[in-house]
Amino acid sequence: MTQPIYTIIGTPFSTFTRSITLALNHKGIPFTQVRCVPHSDTAYDNHPFGFLPTLIIHQIDGKTVNLKLRESAAIARYIDRVAPEPSLLVSAGQGKAIIEEQMWEFVSFPAVEKGVVKPRVAATDEGKLTDSAVREQIKPGVEHLKRLLGKLEELMAGEGYVFGSQLSWADFFLFPLLADLKAIPEGELLSPRMLNWMEKMNKLEAVKATTPGTLSVGARPP
Ligand SMILES: N[C@@H](CCC(=O)N[C@@H](CS)C(=O)NCC(=O)O)C(=O)O
Structure with missing residues (x-):
């Protein structure tokens, strides 16, 4: 079996990490999860402030990059770009969204x-x-x-x-x-x-x- 091209750094106990793994699961994107707590050595190895989560993107267009993407809002934007469907965005007029x-x-x-x-x-x-x-x-x-x-x-x-x-x-x-x-x-x-x-x-x-x-x-x- 080939390795997933994404690794998420963060314990499932972390709420921000779970927001990202919810989306990865919902969009059917395979990933490996490395369980660690904030400010652990593993967290600092992947995030300058030791926060969770970090998304490691191992490959882009078939090329190995092992890029570390931090901040859940940045990760969400990336996930939406590479896997737009099913959409997790709202349009103006949905619920109480005006914009x-x-x-x-x-x-x-x-x-x-x-x-x-x-x-x-x-x-x-x-x-x-x-x-x-x-x-x-x-x-x-x-x-x-x-x-x-x-x-x-x-x-x-x-x-x-x-x-x-x-x-x-x-x-x-x-x-x-x-x-x-x-x-x-x-x-x-x-x-x-x-x-x-x-x-x-x-x-x-x-x-x-x-x-x-x-x-x-x-x-x-x-
Ligand atoms: N702005 C960050 C916040 C992430 C965050 O606060 N994660 C928690 C774990 S759920 C953390 O690492 N906390 C450590 C701390 O606050 O020192 C993001 O959106 O990714």
Whole structure:
């Protein structure tokens, strides 16, 4: 069997990495995944700041290049260019999009992981605090996240995917974050609209293929 021409550097536990592997799976692009955590030697070997993910493009037009592409937005643009179909872009008029670039507003929501999911998981794994003590500790993050989720929902179409009937990068960037959130007690913040959307997402083959190794099934990195 020939080796895939793409390698993704990053643990399946990483939400940005999962956004990219969701798209690779959805578009039927074979890849190898190297599981590592941010700021590990492997991460630094492939990314100047030790972040995840990096996409290694081994060949271009049959020529070996082993090019390292960093930043998930850059990787998404590359994937769209080499594999435009099935499209993950939205057109003006889809869902609440007035212009197509609004889709890219959905690529980064640090409030989910930094303020809530990471401290909750760290406290749970440490096992020293009661649930109510953890809740007290992360209260400001939870309040902030509550407001963010409300605003996010206002930007989403009333039903279906983030932009209605068209599955897009917005879904693939948002889903890993909210799937993690759903796995912890603060998942109670998710509204019926968000939960319906997640149910729809869970039916996708790409979501099923990228679930192992994530917090949503209780895994830990790498
Ligand atoms: N802007 C980067 C962000 C990637 C990112 O934050 N990845 C996380 C893992 S999901 C990471 O490497 N975090 C390390 C850190 O924040 O120090 C991208 O879009 O690729």
